[in-house]
Amino acid sequence: MVEKPSVATAVYTESEFSLLRTVVLAQSEFRAPDDLQDADPALGFLDGSDRESVLAMRGKTLAEAFPARQEAWERERDALKSMLQRHGIEVVRPRLMTEAEKAAAGTAGYSNFFVRDPWFTVGGNVIEGCPRFRHRRLEVLPSRPVLKERAFGSDAAYVALPAPELPDPEGTDGPGPFLEGGDVLVFGKHVFVGRSGLASDDAGHRWLSEYLRPQGYTVEQVPLQPHVLHLDCALGLVREGLLLVCEERLTEGVPGALADWDRVAVSEEEARALGTNGLPISPDAYITDPAFRRIGDELTRRGITVEYVDFTVSRSLGGSFRCSTQPLARFA
Known part of the structure; x- marks a missing residue:
């Protein structure tokens, strides 16, 4: 059993809202699949205008299709980095994808844009998952240098999910296993894993x-x-006893272990725009987009300090602050 480490050698995630000490912040690389179609499940969680923008990228990178949006996207991540550093948090970045990795991805496209999903941390465990969408299957590779540097030589266990079985001839994703960090919420020794059919599955x-x-x-x-793509698109743990939730997105309601927590209700419209996908940086501080002032005001009334960063471009691609970050050290 891996125990909580010292601060100096920390690779440990205690909960979703414990003090954030070291975090990995995503890069901004995305190339859409060549055969992307309107009915593709990879677009099912996007609103109409965002869906059309991604369809217009078919076979192109975002930088090629929309250079100004690419620049704005990178500025968003830089603004979040500055915000995190102002709070004393160490920020680490994955490398960019290599030309060989981009070539290996082929017509399936590639991504290096939401570091939450290809790997995640639970306690003293660094776990490589497996994304379901094919353009995300290589997304863990740019994080490998970080994981090797931080996990090796620490007390953390570094493991990987078994590789998924091959897709069937009809073109479905196959039987998995699939497991994505956006579906994994940590609350001490209780871990919640979402399942909608778009990402993590029973095998994961x-x-x-x-x-x-x-x-x-x-x-x-x-x-x-x-x-709903991931659990963090429906539920967010802000501090012990306080959560954000769009209950319409949970087919069996809020899990029993959280049933007596104070709830800030999030509408379907807000959830679709990623209103539950902010980032707690301690039990008393939370980062979200200015588009969610109503939610922020509810948190402020409950004693949370709310910081705002414009994340419009990131959200248009289906992910926000939690999706763009992955803790390496988060504990009291």
């Missing part, structure tokens, strides 16, 4: 449950509506 949940059980963890699956 079972693998994580079996892996973590000897360390004393309970891993609970949380069913989602089929249009």
